[in-house]
Amino acid sequence: MMTRMEKRNLAMGLLFASPWVLGFLVFTLYPLIMSIYYSFTSFNVVQPAVWVGLDNYRELFFKDPVFWTALYNTLYFTLFSVPLCLASGLGIAMLLNQKLPGQSVFRTLFFLPSIVPIVASAVLWLWVLNPESGLVNSLLMQWFGIQGPGWIASPEWSKPSLILMSVWGIGGAMVIFLAGLADVPPTLYEVAELDGAGAWAKFRHVTLPMLTPTILFNLVMGLISSFQYFTQVYVMTGGKGTPVDTTMFYALYLYRNSFYYLRMGYASAMAWMLFMVILAATVGVLVSSRKWVFYHGE
Amino acid sequence: MARVEIKNLNKVFPGGIQAVKNANLVVEDKEFVVLVGPSGCGKSTTLRMIAGLEEVSSGDIHIGDTLVNDVPPKNRDIAMVFQNYALYPHMTVYKNMAFGLILRKYPKKEIDRRVREAAEILGITALLDRRPKALSGGQRQRVAVGRAIVRQPKVFLFDEPLSNLDAKLRVQMRTEISKLHHRLQSTMIYVTHDQVEAMTMGDRIVVMLDGVIQQVAPPLQLYHHPVNKFVAGFIGSPPMNMVEGRLAGENGTVHFIDKNDAVCLTVPPERHAALKGHLGKKVTLGIRPEHLRESGTPQGAEGASIKALIEVVEPMGFEINLYLNLGGQSITARINTSVEPTVNTQHVLDVDMHCAHFFDMETENTIV
């Protein structure tokens, strides 16, 4: 039994937590549960949903080639973008960790891109990567006399362009890496120094193992967000996934199905498939992390 | 093995703080030398300069016959054990110990032999396949020591290696390191802030304060013949009692009178010669707690007793520690008695003035 005091405290606690609790129930939990139901229906928002069993899933797997294209594009993007962002985030964090004059200025500069609104930066990149008059191709021509590729316009280069662009947003990961680096005990470097480790051995045997918890965090967050990659490609291709579906990402195709074609049931099925993929990837990473993540101290 | 010599060593940190001031020290081959002092006294900095982890501002460091000022740490042929163990978390105990040898490209067989031997010595053979996470603090420190042993260095450096352990383990590890020193017969330099560790482990002890070496001496010499008031007060537990006062001499007698004129102690004649120059001057009387005795015991010197108020009684078993108030000054006595004195009573104690120390109040140096 609760005492009067405990009851009062509970009531007060619930009262003050209620904005979040209500918001969570109404705007997160309810839609989440409904979307499971809708994924087994044909639903266009206006008409009542009609139960169609596994039809949506069957269509996804067996009849809709674009679904597979979108899944492939998303996996391809994730496979390259996430490691690239991790590596460059870590690399820049290590550079910015050097005790140099103006350290905080550099840190700010490198973090700045990630607070530029995504839409604004996507439009900016559209200009920079313009095959005709963009900065990159103009410089390639001026400096090296090379006719640059069509970047986002070319089927071969569109995904690599987006992968390279994703490095633009590493500021968040970089800051977390910086925090992780600050946490590495300096005596470990000293011990390595005495053991005869050079710069590479110190990185390999001190920095990297000590950062594995940070890497794990950034890896999981990076995986989740890259599976949901949407805004940039929506802005840059006008929501069409051009050229020839090479930038038709999963979330973009999901969006088209739900809001262009009013196929909410189908889109819900897609969302749950994506959830499964992300879940599998995350669980896989977490399980494997027992083998490669090391926590120092107790 | 090797002798370590530091000459006129100075360390000035950026910002102007001088951590070590003109230090001179010779650590003989196979000697166990302990650097001791309160935190910030420069003992760790000195050790780190010997290791090469800190740059020398000026002065020379020799290890063996080599001037090592500009030799990188890994080539100084030293091994160091840190307070926080500094084990590689992703390596097994075996790999942690072998790592330095692997980087130095020793043959696999040799590495294996050395690791197993060291593990045997330290009693950690059963732990070789574990990761540091699965070890207790004491086990971790053993691994850290093992890592130093396998390198078979000329000099072992210990930087407060026992500070993170609990009291019981600390005592145990203390003796183990001492045993290790006898077994390995190598030069060891050991930094601690704990004077008990220093006294029990060191062949010689280096006492440092504010970057300056105060005294270098074997433990008992340090105890009985401190060069100044700081060393006298730092070594020994409970610490030496310090009573401020002056020396008065007349008619061939010498007396110590405290600053409140409440205490007058007669100085035995054999010490008069040494104190001659300080008659009438201000001095500090240093008297160790064990040199205060129950009144009436045989060693009690005539004309040298004090009466003080007992504030705390700490029975230790064989002895009793008394904390007394002598006219506003706190003093400690360690007495050997079967009768437990009562708190808040005045108690008379004899002072063994044969063993008393006198310090110049201005220079704080020992007079006798």
Add this chain to the structure above:
Amino acid sequence: MNGHSDIKRWLLWAAALAAGALLLFVLWPSAASSDEERQAIRDGREVIVYWDRHSGHEHAERRKLINEFNHSQNEVYIRAVPIGFEALMEKALTSIAGSAPPDIMSLDGSVICQLAGDGLFLPLDDFVAGEPEIRPDKFFPSIWPMIKFDGHVWVIPTTTDIICLIWNKQEFIKAGLDPERPPQTLEELEDYAAKLTVRKPNGAIEQMGFLPWLPWDNSFMWGEFFGGKWYNEKTGLSECGSDPAIIRSFAWQLSFTQGPDPSKDKPYAMDPNMVTSFSKGLGEYMSANNPFYTGRVAMMTEGEWQVAYIPKYAPSLDWGVAPIPQPAGVTPMAYDPTIVGDIIPATARHPEAAKKFLHWFYNNRPGGTSPVSDYNAAIRNIPPRIDDAMQERFMKNPKFSVFVRQLLDRPVVALPSIPSNRLLTDEMERQRERVVMHETTPEEAARMVQDTVNREIMRLRSLPKGGAAK
């Protein structure tokens, strides 16, 4: 202890106040947005809201007329809100389904077809029956079939468009062509395209003569112009996969990217990657950098609105308009890409007031023209009623009249009015792109369009009908 409960009481008060403020904000009756509107409310007029799918200058013209309406009578007051065409359907859908719609709203034909079957709009059959000026026979014959759905009238068309070929006379002169003679046949179009294309020394395209999918995908139009049918009205299914004319139209579009070897029979063919690079690098459509205005593309298929845009963005451009050349042996056709019209949401609170506005909008002012005609004249769209379009202000402009004439002189093709027409156009564009990038064959592409569209049609058919009479 006392201070503690004081703080608690204070916090509770603050929480209650915040909650109250939030509630007030949510429940506050849709705030009046202007003094005029406040006056209208005081006067007891019905205040209704109009959502305009246009923004910018087109909305400004609409607003002028709505102001005029507001001053012409004292029963209804309209507040006009520019919505823009971004996410138009989502906004329409959520507002109507969520029972918070405007009272009247302008929408694109394609969106109307997607939503009409779901009972989101008020049927306007009775209203149209009582309005002689909105009788179907007043309109160009192609208009009503584009927007009828389920046999009901859901929308009153306000503007329509026609696509023609426009050409840059300056570029014709530079290429040694007669600036006053546009290409007449498909072969001539190809020939001109080759002659008007300028390449850089490295083979990259400097300037392009013509590309069938500029400024946007026109696969629907080309398929129909080639004599094909994307959708069979009778069966209600797409049969384009087996339609040789559709396949030919894909093949013809493909022929533009079968370069770079500018050989024998197809001198206009270009390298697909260079074409993509070129078309992605083109300037903003609604700006002075529009590739047609800058001469980077010499011929384009464009709508009549260019009669208004070009003087605004490229006043010195010398250009011409002609019907689009079509394959020999097929009846020449015209293409109407869309109509825009006004709907009244089924959940609108003031449908009668909205109808009053529609009545006013389509009837001539005493001794003058109708507002709908003025609106089209101002934004340079084609008014959907024949009499309006025939007015001198439209026809005396020789360029504009070429566009209008198409509606009268030729059979007009337009997207089928089916709910899946957005899927159809997207899939046509996807497959056309795959074809011209050599990712698939014209035959396969046509089959894919058919499969995708029919799959959706079948899905919709399998659902129980309903909702229309909500």
